Amino acid sequence: MTSSKDLRIAIVGGGIVGVACAVRLQRAGLKVDLFESASKFGEVGAGVGFGPNAIRALKGLGVYDAMMARTGEELNMEPFQYISEQEGHELVYDQPIGSGDVDVGMTIHRAVFLDAVVGLLDAERTHFSKRLDRITQSEELGHTVSTLHFQDGTTFEADVVIGADGIRSATRVAVAEHSTRATWSNTVAYRGLIPSEHIREVNLKTDLFRGKPTNILGDNRHLIIFPVSNNEIVNVVIFCTDRSKPAGSVDVPVQDWTIPVEKQEIFDAFKGCGSDVHKIISLLKDPRRWAIHLLDPTLSSFVRDNIALVGDAAHGMCPHLGSGAGQGFEDALVICELLLDPRTNVSNVQDVFKAYDEIRRPRANKVLKASTAAGDLYETWRDVPIDELKTRLHDMWGWIWYHDLQGDILSTERSLEERGVWRASESV
Ligand SMILES: Cc1cc2nc3c(=O)[nH]c(=O)nc-3n(C[C@H](O)[C@H](O)[C@H](O)COP(=O)(O)OP(=O)(O)OC[C@H]3O[C@@H](n4cnc5c(N)ncnc54)[C@H](O)[C@@H]3O)c2cc1C
Incomplete structure (x- = not known):
């Protein structure tokens, strides 16, 4: 057999x-x-x-x-801290760690x-x-x-x-x-890795190094930020969504799923947000735009x-x-x-x-x-x-x-x- x-x-x-x-x-x-x-x-x-x-x-x-x-x-990796994108960057919610180390990821x-x-x-x-x-x-x-x-x-x-x-x-x-x-979600993401020393030099109000990933909440936009590599590098993903059309109604040609963009495009998308967000965007090198797809x-x-x-x-x-x-x-x-x-x-x-x-x-x-x-x-x-x-x-x-x-x-x-x-x- x-x-x-x-x-x-x-x-x-x-x-x-x-x-x-x-x-x-x-x-x-x-x-x-x-x-x-x-x-x-x-x-x-x-x-x-x-x-x-x-x-x-x-x-x-x-x-x-x-x-x-x-x-x-x-x-x-402990649970997220949620921060407002508005100047002052108020803490919206600090998710507590649960029982023991059960909440910890990587x-x-x-x-x-x-x-x-x-x-x-x-x-x-x-x-x-x-x-x-x-x-x-x-x-x-x-x-x-x-x-x-x-x-x-x-x-x-x-x-x-x-x-x-x-x-x-x-x-x-x-x-x-x-x-x-796969259909486009109407969301784009700009991703980057920033050396932690550069982040520390710009004195953000938000503490990105307290062992928790950070989610900066905005209007039709948000940022996910967490350090990697023994806190030496900070991973940044900046999301923007166009909610004026139903998700799935616009096709993105495959060759445009990931393309290099000017940083100004991201600044334009984040008009009116607080200084932490501006500082983070200004530290991005060679940003690329990813069209986020799903099944x-x-x-x-x-x-x-x-x-x-x-x-x-x-x-x-x-x-x-x-x-x-x-x-x-x-x-x-x-x-x-x-x-x-x-x-x-x-x-x-x-x-x-x-x-x-x-x-x-x-x-x-x-x-x-x-x-x-x-x-x-x-x-x-x-x-x-x-x-x-x-x-x-x-x-x-x-x-x-x-x-x-x-x-x-x-x-x-x-x-x-x-x-x-x-x-x-x-x-x-
Ligand atoms: C901005 C962003 C942030 C994310 N953050 C997280 C996160 O924090 N945590 C998390 O869990 N997930 C996250 N994800 C999702 C995660 O990246 C994916 O779910 C994961 O990478 C999928 O892995 P995979 O091996 O299934 O597919 P892939 O990583 O896409 O690998 C597919 C492989 O197949 C190969 N391939 C493709 N077509 C063929 C073919 N015809 N023949 C042979 N080989 C082929 C490709 O070259 C590739 O190597 C994120 C995604 C994005 C876009």
């Missing part, structure tokens, strides 16, 4: 989610090939925040220790994270300059085989395909029934046959709850645990993937929708009575951060046994 160790697994996309997935499966002895379209691994020059749920998933995936060793830091430079995790990969099974074009399927000895066709004309046959190829996923075309083009409508399935989507390929979302990668790591942990069980094999992997979809899709799509709503709250906060605002800001995080993912995995395993997909007697 075959087991999961016999599966030929292809992962498409070597972003942070695909790499984490590959590391977990390869280190457990599964045959996993990773295909990345770029000629080498790379991340944007920006920071990323991982909430406590993401941290737990990274531990489960076996990449947490490498990440922490690479940074040389302790977990460093802010990290993206390139540092990727570098730490990539070091754990099997280099011989990592293939660069392999842009997936399409997937075809055939039946062989009673099970489905997927053939990956790459743009360079080469192909690869796999029993299992994990699509981790981001919001513009080519794998998704093989999974989704309806059109799944709307959400997918009605993350899987088809022996193909499953993880990360942004499945649920690209607005970044307003800092949870896109975290949800991707949750996907990765669940799908890896199910694939690692020796009772998963070529004959039942499609049913195993259906179970993955059933447990992951509702939660990830809920986070996706809540992320859009969070951005709306940050940018229309003045319309909300202050006590209600504080409650809503407070309550946004708990259900994401304290979710029992291990419980999800256990209940999925039980359901696979109850449905007879896995036979309990085969358990090892």
Whole structure:
């Protein structure tokens, strides 16, 4: 009888989610090939925040220790402080830390994270300059085989395909029934990394170094700011939204998703805001504008046959709850645990993937929708009575951060046994 160790697994996309997935499966002895379209691994020059749920998933995936060793830091991210953009920069809400260290996450430079995790990969099974074009399927000895066709004309046959190829996923075309083009959220983001000494020199009223990320709330605009790299660099993301048209009604050509802009464009967008915001904008170097996209409508399935989507390929979302990668790591942990069980094999992997979809899709799509709503709250906060605002800001995080993912995995395993997909007697 075959087991999961016999599966030929292809992962498409070597972003942070695909790499984490590959590391977990390869280190457990599964045959996993990773295909990345770029000629080498790379991340944007920006920071990323991982909430406590993401941290737990990274531990489960076996990449947490490498990440922490690479940074040389302790977990460093407590809940947000919310500040008004108006002069004086009044503290609107200071979210307290909960019980013990349970609220603590990690802010990290993206390139540092990727570098730490990539070091754990099997280099011989990592293939660069392999842009997936399409997937075809055939039946062989009673099970489905997927053939990956790459743009360079080469192909690869796999029993299992994990699509981790981001919001513009080519794998998704093989999974989704309806059109799944990412839509523009009407929000743009300007991102930058500023040396902390430059921030300190301009004497902001807002303390950006008190161990909490900062959200500066404005009208149709807001800023997310947190230090990374042992407080040596400050990550800044500046958001502006055009609410004059319905979200999704304007298309941004792909070549314009990320473009360099003059700093004046950002100053113009932040007319009337307080001095801290002006000082931060003036410190940005070579700003670029990112059109923030999301999957709307959400997918009605993350899987088809022996193909499953993880990360942004499945649920690209607005970044307003800092949870896109975290949800991707949750996907990765669940799908890896199910694939690692020796009772998963070529004959039942499609049913195993259906179970993955059933447990992951509702939660990830809920986070996706809540992320859009969070951005709306940050940018229309003045319309909300202050006590209600504080409650809503407070309550946004708990259900994401304290979710029992291990419980999800256990209940999925039980359901696979109850449905007879896995036979309990085969358990090892
Ligand atoms: C401004 C901003 C701030 C954010 N902040 C946070 C945050 O603080 N916390 C958080 O959790 N999330 C955050 N996110 C979201 C997070 O960045 C994403 O959810 C995460 O990077 C998705 O990872 P991924 O591996 O799924 O996709 P990606 O990082 O997009 O990786 C996809 C990979 O697939 C490759 N690829 C693409 N197409 C193909 C193809 N056809 N064939 C082969 N390879 C292909 C790409 O080259 C890439 O390497 C933020 C997003 C933005 C825009």
